[in-house]
Amino acid sequence: MNHRIPVVEIRNLTKIYRSGEEEDKTALADVSLDIDAGDIFGVIGLSGAGKSTLVRCINGLEGYDSGSVKVRGREVQDLTPADLRSLRQRTGMIFQHFNLMPSRTVAGNVELPLLEGSVWKHQRAARVAELLELVGLSDLADHYPAELSGGQQQRVAIARALANEPDILLSDEATSALDPNTTKSILQLLRDLHDSLGITVVLITHEMSVIRQICNKIAVIDHGTIVEQGKVFDVFADPQAQLTKSFIATTSNLDKITDLLAQDSPLVALEPGQVILRMSYVSKEVSEALVSYISRAFDLDVNIIFGDIDVVDGSPLGGLVVKIAGTDDHIKGALEYLKSRNIGIEILKS
């Protein structure tokens, strides 16, 4: 496949739910996006925003009214039933509630997508063992889903989704029913699989922290419309849409300072010659020891009140809230220096 053609190419996609009695509901309106091979593409939105519908248009679980969805260069809606099934075999999908078959063991669930076709039973068993190894569940092969934790069930579902060696994995709120630690380990697994198998991941979530942890691209969807899309780092560093900003605020504790300032907390009480400052890391080039540098070079005392810096798509992103004490000239000099290093500066209290 020509690598310049996106794996998933969506153009002006519109989907309307029609029902006789109620008013028509527009689920997707004029959605366009490209997902390239090797992307971990995050789609974020509030519930009911249309993100689940969007991902289901990619594997043909939902039809659409107008526009185009091309997967590996072929229009999904025009596929014959047989071709649609082969598209789905090459496009794994995992779900919020795992959707494992309760009557089958772990191995039986993973074997399910392999039942079709000419694969012999012993070959299937070998493939199942391989897949369970991949998700780290080899010793649970004979257990039933009800005996597993949520995280383990999702691992089984991931193994099942990978059975036919897909090059796309659709993840529909796959971590939304899991606790934070399990979420982390499942996301880590997805990332590892992406790195080792080169699989393209399309991930739907309502949690910005999920996007921040593993995605390289993001689309923000609101009421069926994409309000913002781009590289994750760029969107986090400089969000445009109000919805994006509010999602980002949920991932950072830097906004707590606003509450503290409003409450006049003793933590933010100032003596003469002190200022409270927010430093934001919005450029990919930040790698120096900025705090200790300004402390030494401008003879300042720098007291970090809050810090929230994360590595997003390989670069540090986030910021610090600091209390700086020193002479006015020195503080001014430090601010100039920080600005020259592409650090966002905001004086919160002086």
Add this chain to the structure above:
Amino acid sequence: MTSLLNAWFPNVMSRLPEFFNSLVQTLVMVGVSGVISFFLSLIIGVGLIVTRRNGIRRNGVVFNILDKLIDLFRSIPFIILAAALVPVTRLLMGTAIGPKGAIFPLVVGITPFFSRQIESALAGLDPGYIEAAESMGMSTWQIIWHVYLREGIPAIIRVTTITIVSLVGETATVGIVGGGGLGDFAIRLGYQRYMYDVTIATIIVLVIFIALIELFGRLLAEVIEH
């Protein structure tokens, strides 16, 4: 023991072979019509599930035909249906009386009910299972076989138990129109000839029979469910 039974159920004890024969006839009628109806109802129930509005092979025409036929047959009281079917029964089975003549009307009478039961058992499956199966690229037949019928087994067992209990009731009803079995025995002797002990003995046997079916169904469903 025997003397006690003789004292309490004189008319039954004096007709023991006939009583056992009636019991066997009832078991045969329930068994044969139940098995035939089970397979028909699976086909119809699955047909309804896959062709319904959100089904994996949505088909309004097929769905509506099946749906309306079921409603039509279910709206006819069974005793009237059995009477109306007599000419067809005679044509198909060669006779309209006895257990042999009862099987056809029983199948026609119970299948609409059974189909609805199967439909609701399958409709109760988590739609997520079906969606997962579709997302794997499974065909309609594979989804029916590997998902609906397999994951539906516990629920199918439960509705089958319910249906067998209804079917036992219907076998008693066909007794009235010449079907034989315990129903016929109880009506002919217990009701028409005022042998009250016959009626009571029949009730006791049927209650035990139904309790056994329900116990068996429950145990089976429990063993199968994980």
